[in-house]
Amino acid sequence: MAEYCSQCRPFEKSFDIDLFQIALKLERDYSTSFLCERCNNRAIYKDEQGLIYLVRFERNDYNYYPVNIEDLIKLKPSGSYLKGNFDFNIKKS
Numbered sequence: 375m376a377e378y379c380s381q382c383r384p385f386e387k388s389f390d391i392d393l394f395q396i397a398l399k400l401e402r403d404y405s406t407s408f409l410c411e412r413c414n415n416r417a418i419y420k421d422e423q424g425l426i427y428l429v430r431f432e433r434n435d436y437n438y439y440p441v442n443i444e445d446l447i448k449l450k451p452s453g454s455y456l457k458g459n460f461d462f463n464i465k466k467s
């Protein structure tokens with residue numbers, strides 16, 4: 375059965391991988407990886423300072439995007455990832 379993250383949420387309120395809950399439960403210096411079948415999101419990582427990163431697999435590489443945990447709640451279901459955009463502000467480190 376296909377699994378989708380809460381950023382994709384193709385069936386509105388139905389999703390399998392809750393990015394916010396994952397980030398909430400993470401301890402510092404740990405990451406949780408998952409496989410969303412619809413987008414490039416691959417893991418959530420929390421660094422030693424408690425900063426949270428969304429890890430995406432792009433161009434054969436893992437890229438870390440700093441995110442606010444609040445942004446993970448506000449993620450809206452949309453197809454915007456198809457255009458390469460995000461639903462929240464990210465800064466490439």
Ligand SMILES: [Zn+2]
Nearest residue numbers: 379382410413
């Ligand atoms: Zn996804």
